[in-house]
Amino acid sequence: MKACFMGLGYIGLPTAIIAAKHGIQVTGVDINPKVVEMTNQGQLHIIEPGMQELLQEVVSAKQLKASTTPEISDAYFMVVPTPFKGNHEPDISYVESATRAVIPLLKEGDLYVIESTSPVGTTDKMVHLIFSLRPELEGKIFIAYCPERVLPGNVIHELVHNDRVIGGIDEASTDKAIKFYSQFVQGTLHRTNCKTAEMCKLTENSSRDVQIAFANELSLICDKAGINVWELISLANKHPRVNILQPGCGVGGHCIAVDPYFITADFPIESQIISKAREINNYKSFWCAEKVENAMLKFELEHHRKPVVAMMGLAFKPDIDDLREAPAKYITTKVMQSCNNADILVVEPNVTEHKVFKLTDYKEAYKQADIVVFLVAHSVFKALPYDDTKVILDFCGIYKK
Structure with a gap:
């Protein structure tokens, strides 16, 4: 099986490496030529414990190669940034650009997955984009959303052992995505729809933000009260x-x-x-x-x-x-x-x-x-x-x- 990962950053590269380690033929795509060059040389461009050796192993075995352009594959993964613009408005332009880059390569039976943290409704927008440009593929490809949920510094372990939430645009898409991830994820793969999966990721991180805010607010109060x-x-x-x-x-x-x-x-x-x-x-x-x-x-x-x-x-x-x-x-x-x-x-x-x-x-x-x-x-x-x-x-x- 061939898989194409769009984005070789803090999540895309580790995921591509783990997939390659489990026998999947991987093409990793990044717009930064330096990242592509370093990856093909088996050199990490980020710090992540335990990943350097794995990268060298899969590159040497020709299971992973990097490129600035996508190649025809069986599965495509959008693992690009989703920053915000202006007054904290979500910017999904990177997801759209990565999607547009793979649309000409899509064929019947392919799997398309967004991993990038995205606003609710992003998967539906990409579905509309894909089928507006390739209407002949409607009902013939599988589309899902599967957010990452890893901790920097422990990514390799968590990519394999953490549970994942997978939401397809239909049951067949969810099944197809679960089949792919089950090749290397040992945690439980939880089924849902794409909107719920999108909201789940946002909820997880918002919950953490609220909890940290409580601790930070306590620190402000304690400083004023003279309490450690x-x-x-x-x-x-x-x-x-x-x-x-x-x-x-x-x-x-x-x-x-x-x-x-x-x-x-x-x-x-x-x-x-x-x-x-x-x-x-x-x-x-x-x-x-x-x-x-x-x-x-x-x-x-x-x-x-x-x-x-x-x-x-x-x-x-x-x-x-x-x-x-x-x-x-x-x-x-x-x-x-x-x-x-x-x-x-x-x-x-x-x-x-x-x-x-x-x-x-x-x-x-x-x-x-x-x-x-x-x-x-x-x-x-x-x-x-x-x-x-x-x-x-x-x-x-x-x-x-």
Whole structure:
């Protein structure tokens, strides 16, 4: 069987590798020639534990090849970004472009699946697009929606072991998609329709966003009340039916920080809690930046010089290199814009270089800094000794003080 994966990003590439590892002949498509070149050389362009060896294995075995254009296959998977535009309006143009690219290749019996997180109704829109351009295929191909639900840093394991929700445009499409995924997914494959599958993905991430917003709101309250929020949450979680998440400097990534807008854009009146959670999590980043700016001003007044400030972490979560929608990146930018020529050291141990920020080694930055701002709970940061001669702003619970 041949499969074509449109998009070789943080989800598309791992999924393509796992499919290839299970005997499927895979073509991975990406518009970035560098990504294609690196993939064909067996080199990862992202950080993901355990994936480098698997990529080399499937490329060497000629089970996976990358290209900038799709090839005739038996199954096509749309695994491209779905960002938002303007006032947080969903942008499905990448899904549409990828779909248009494979439409000329579709033939009777083929499977077409959208994995990209999408607003409710996206699959129906692509169905209309496909059949308007290829009316002879109506009723002769299989179309489904199957969202990914993996955690960066543990993608390989979760692609195989997590349950999946699969929603076809009809029962036959659901059956066809389940047959494909059952080749490598050991978790349960749950049947539904495409709209419910789309909404399921948005619901999962919106639920997480609401839960994180509660933790972040607690951190704001505790700061004002003079209470250690980390201790508070630890004690509250001793209750058998309470499970409060950990607060941070906001919410980032291309899922939790984005997907709730796909609901609020289409259902603005009905999604009050979801909308408010987005506001709280966005405000937490602004609040953190203000805390840093105030600490810098206080230091300058007390020491009659500008401080050296270490901004520790840019990724949206610990121990990954993904900076998409990262609140740490926003906070660092805001602090740099208002720093009034203070020395700002930017640290991200999982990235070798950045087009905007000049990066500093984390140990060197910690050593030089007067003010240390922990934005991301990277494992390497937790090994740094607590230094009470420095001003430490711990927004992610490195020391939980």
